[in-house]
Amino acid sequence: MRARTWRTAATALGAALALAVSAAPPAVAENDRRPGPWTSAWGTAPQHPAAPDLPWGGWSSEGFTDQSVRQVMRISATGSHLRVRLSHRYGAQPIRLARATVARSAGGAAVRPGTLRDLRFSGRAATVLPTGAERFSDPVALPVRAGEKLTVTLYFAAPTGPVTHHGDGLATSYRARGDQTRGTAGDPFTGDTSTSFYLLAGVDVTRGRGPGTVVAFGDSITDGYGSTPDTDRRYPDRLAERLHAWGRPHGVVNAGISGNRLLTGSPCFGADGLTRFRHDVLGRADVRTVVVLLGINDIGAGGAPDFGCGSPPAVTAEQLIEGHRALIRAAERSGVTAVGATLTPFKNFPFYYTPDKERVRDEVNHWIRTSGAYDTVVDLDRVLSDRRPGRGDELAAGYDAGDGIHPNDAGMDALAEAVAARLPR
Incomplete structure (x- = not known):
């Protein structure tokens, strides 16, 4: 597609995505006007x-x-x-x-x-x-x-x-x-x-004035898939531990959904990120910061056969970037700091990977790193990637839960450490 056509399509998509985020219904909650201030201390999507x-x-x-x-x-x-x-x-x-x-x-x-x-x-x-x-x-x-x-x-x-x-x-x-x-x-x-x-x-708690809530927004990596069940080793759990140890007692909420996508919803993997952002992130009590790690399922599942959960279309880097811009604008309107996380390696995940899809991931990551669109960037791609020559597009073996895409407990720890270091004080 020629450059002018790409720009026209991207502009139209950007307008549609902005409307999707702004029009998404807020949380409908009754009898919540009680003594506070409230801080989100636990949550799920x-x-x-x-x-x-x-x-x-x-x-x-x-x-x-x-x-x-x-x-x-x-x-x-x-x-x-x-x-x-x-x-x-x-x-x-x-x-x-x-x-x-x-x-x-x-x-x-x-x-x-x-x-x-x-x-x-x-x-x-x-x-x-x-x-x-x-x-x-x-x-x-x-x-x-x-x-x-x-x-x-x-x-x-x-x-x-x-x-x-x-x-x-x-x-x-x-x-x-x-x-x-x-x-x-x-x-x-x-x-x-x-x-x-x-x-x-x-679950919200009232504690007087505090540093506010961090919402981790994403897919299965944020949701914790690959970590040990019943041990609270998801990266948002470990993030909360580190922040408290460092004297920064934020509430932390996990708004990840396994299989979730930024641009298209699924009956199996939740509403698309654009639609649910206002509810799952901005609808939380005392939210100050959101960490966005979302888009790898749009890339990997795009154009794949339908196994009963819907088949999303193949996506371009331009489309994903416009989606991220829509989230950033919504966060900015609400006074929420938006932290962008680069998309992590997936080369050895056989159902997703192709060289063309890897190029889309690389383009999106380059934009996240260099555009200045996010308030802060945490480069989780480089945190989890294999450091050996020629293996930089692969998940490091020590962080691999066994499928080439999901981090294990050690990988979750590394993610939490990197995110904690980049959060605004």
Whole structure:
């Protein structure tokens, strides 16, 4: 395509992408105007219920009937009170939540006696989650410290139908028959587990004036795929640890979705990054900084056969760059610092790699490094790439989870170290 045609197409695409980001619906949350200020201390990105035959969908397609689901998450900020954010963003029908509790975790499905608190919604134990909506619990007086694990238990008496979830949670969730919200032992939950999150979108804490929240926005690398489950070794988890160790106690939220793409959505891998940016990033409490690591799935999956999750079109570097520019503009309008991360190596991932696709990655990375469009750049490509001569387009063996694209625990540590060093103070 000639240069003038490229410029015309890029201009049209840029206008469409700007509209997509600005028109994306904000978070719809009720009863959230309570004492603060609030800081996001944990979060995950909501997804559509998965098809029953997809292994990462867990219980999302069947939902819950006279069942309790107990979920564990590690908090990244210290606070005196907390509130829990529930999301029915992608539900097909309203859901009635009969009862919910929060407590400090005692390991596995057990909780610490004496810390269990009822969650209430506008003063009531039960609430209805409307289709497409989110709801915060009332504030709960339960002091928490950064690095501490909390457990949220939700009980659904009536059938829910399919539920909004986050597929690749990398943390064990537990299910039991009946109302187990006030039980402290883990025994009723033995044997029925999943590694997804259900209806949970976030935990906020109130702590007075703080340094704000960092949102890690991306795909499976941000989501933590390749790290050890149930160990909180995702790079955003390790980032929170480093920031606290360095005396910079930011809240950190993981808004990654495995398989996610910047320009096109998928029934399996979430809404496209442009559409979900306003909700998953700018809709968080006290967000100050976003770290964007997104685009490798647009490149690698572009033009590939449809295996049941949709087949996105092949993309050009110009299209991806326009997408990144749209995110930067949206962040700037909200006063959020945008940190751009270069796309990491994928040469030994056989389903994605071709020399032409590698050239697209290189062009996008060159733009991220040199354009000055992002407020700050962290070069994760160079952090993870093989340093041996002629191997720079490959993931270093010591950081490879085994598939040539996803970092292992050591790779996640390296990412966290690099991001922490580049975040504004």
